[in-house]
Amino acid sequence: MEILASRVLLRPADYERSVAFYRDVLGLAIAREFPGGTVFFLGNGLLEVSGHGHEPGPPSPGALWLQVRDLAAAQEQVKQYVVREPRLEPWGLYEMWIADPEGTRIVLVEVPPGHPLRTDTRTAKD
Template sequence: MEVLTSRILLTSSDPAALTDFYRDRLGLAIAREYPGGVVFHAGTSHIEIPAHMPPGQSGGDTLWLQVRDIRSERDRLAADGVPIGSEPETKPWGLVEMSISDPDGRTIIIVEIPADHPLRRDQRPPAQT
């Protein structure tokens, strides 16, 4: 399978509130709007809120969003009234993570990758000259 692009579809009993949260609270840029839905940019992926689809079970849905500065994002979100589920902390695997929830109760993990973390370093052996 060759995947050319991807997106996460988040259904909701209140698509307008969910759209407001991702647009106004998280500040995600809109990639496309269409009658009955909106698609947001989310790094190299997209988040779509299809108002024309019925809500599903949100219990297993989790979003993972990488940011440059988790502490300033935490302060910005808290100032905008977004409840912080867990404060930023360095996890045993080396990532700095915090969590919030969207209006439908989906967990959103906000992540900062420290400069010295293996995800930020080139793991290839040095080029031979």
């Protein structure tokens, strides 16, 4: 499986309080925001604090977010570890959830063409 990008995911019980902590107390710069989620720069990595993306029940303590080029190929490679089949999420990403042998959630993500994560925000020079 080819990993293209990664981040640490937190799914706190109190999203607003957690965002305020990482933004105001730790002073992390915001890389991107989306409805219900904030992604912070975390040194050489990214930290996503999000109020969605977990099954009913207590919030998960954390997860790994791994961007792959081909989610269908990844699914075939890790089929015995799948805990949620791939689907298109409301935020526009295709996601599948797997778990490692200790139960750590790993979110495998394919970014479709045209998604803002693929948008070059630099302006062209004349």
